[in-house]
Amino acid sequence: MNPTAPLQPITEDDIAQFLVNTPDFFERHAELLASVQLTSPHVGRAVSLMERQVEILRERLRQLELRAAEMIRHGQENTGLLDRLHRWTCELLAVNDPAALPAAVTDGLAVRFDVPQVALKLWGVAPPWADAPFAQGASDDARAFATSLRQPFCGANPGVEPVQWLANPDAAVSLALLPLRRAEDAPAFGLLVLASPDARRFQASAGTEFLARIGDQAAAALSRLLPAVD
Known part of the structure; x- marks a missing residue:
């Protein structure tokens, strides 16, 4: 390595890669978690990292609930169609002429x-x-x-x-x-x-x-x- 070569600035990707490769970083620096402030799209103000994580988890839960409700609705619709098909088929079987x-x-x-x-x-x-x-x-x-x-x-x-x-x-x-x-x-x-x-x-x-x-x-x-x- 050339000692006189200019140092490359640290990028966001470098920081992200460091945190991925160092999972115990926040265990050794727990005080940082309390000091990190993020802007919440829900309340329009800065919140702690922990609060933001809770918001994200709530949003994911809401999306899962919506998907579950959609699956239930489709299931009910399919059951209704099959019931109609069954009744129509029975009517055809009952025709004598x-x-x-x-x-x-x-x-x-x-x-x-x-x-x-x-x-x-x-x-x-x-x-x-x-x-x-x-x-x-x-x-x-x-x-x-x-x-x-x-x-x-x-x-x-x-x-x-x-x-x-x-x-x-x-x-x-x-x-x-x-x-x-x-x-x-x-x-x-x-x-x-x-x-x-x-x-x-x-x-x-x-x-x-x-x-x-x-x-x-x-x-x-x-x-x-x-x-x-x-």
Whole structure:
């Protein structure tokens, strides 16, 4: 080392590193803790280091309480959704007449989940129901579109044909489109349309797991209208 070289000033990082590497420093200089004064953002005046630490701990505790409350709220909401899904499924299982199933699906979703508009179209149904209203009106393009959906679509109204199946297409600001399949790799035999005038109801950023469950339940019930599989 060159004894004539100028000394480098001590930086805040140097002090911080020294304190990290010397954990017993304040044990040997306990009087410093009482003399350190910090500005509190809560009371707007200088407080001791110990008081500031208490404030920080209280703030962390408050944040933890808020997170816990948020988790409880989400848990309650999820429990409520599962309860609605359970009741709707039970209603579908109780339908004796297969021809009544499409109305049970759409009406049940509208009532149980408070969906403003619900529409449903099926194709390839068995002969006894081939002329039913729910089996009419889906073009080849709409059928191909439904089959192309590997999971429910959720987001702003894209202006596709199935929107016209709704009673009031102009009021459909956000949509959920649920393809109905007998099996995961099978072509769609129907499409369920859920619509709302609220742009936030069916957001593209929202998860589709719950909507997929609704689609699976609806498809399982409505498969009674399809020809028997050998």
